[in-house]
Amino acid sequence: QVDLVESGGGLVQAGGSLRLSCAASGRTFAPFFMGWFRQAPGKEREFVSAIAWRAGITYYEDSLQGRFTISRDYAENTVYLQMNSLKPEDTAVYFCAADRGGYNISYRRTFSYTYWGQGTQVTVST
Numbered sequence: 001q002v003d004l005v006e007s008g009g010g011l012v013q014a015g016g017s018l019r020l021s022c023a024a025s026g027r028t029f030a031p032f033f034m035g036w037f038r039q040a041p042g043k044e045r046e047f048v049s050a051i052a053w054r055a056g057i058t059y060y061e062d063s064l065q066g067r068f069t070i071s072r073d074y075a076e077n078t079v080y081l082q083m084n085s086l087k088p089e090d091t092a093v094y095f096c097a098a099d100r101g102g103y104n105i106s107y108r109r110t111f112s113y114t115y116w117g118q119g120t121q122v123t124v125s126t
Helices: none
Strands: 003-007 010-013 018-025 033-039 046-052 058-060 068-073 078-083 092-098 120-125
Touching (some): 046 078, 058 068
Parallel strands (some): 010 120
Antiparallel strands (some): 003 018, 046 058, 068 078, 092 120
16 A cells, blocks of 8 residues: 655745645555646646656656656655646646556556545635
C-alpha cells in the first residue's frame, strides 16, 4: 500500500504562485511515474504534469508548460508542483498520483495510476 498526502494549496490572486507538495509513504512505493492532475467543478480530472520517478524526465500538459514545474526529491519520496503566473482558470482540486511501477506509456491518463492523494484545493481569484 502507498499513501500520498498533498499539501500547499490555498487561495492566491491571479498572477501569484503556489507550490504543491506530495509526500509518499509505503513499503511498496516504487513508481515508474508520479503525476499531478486537477479537477475543476463539473469537469473531468485532467492531466497536469508527470515525472519519471527514477530518471527525472518531466512531461506537461502543453498549455501549462512554462508556468508549471514538476520536480521530485528522490530521497524524501516527495514530488512538487511549482505553479507560477496563476490564472482563475487554474482553480481546481489538485491530486497527485503514483503508478505501481513497471513501464507506463499512459502517464497522461488517470487509469494508469493506482494510488491517489486526497487532493488539495487551489483557488485563484481575479
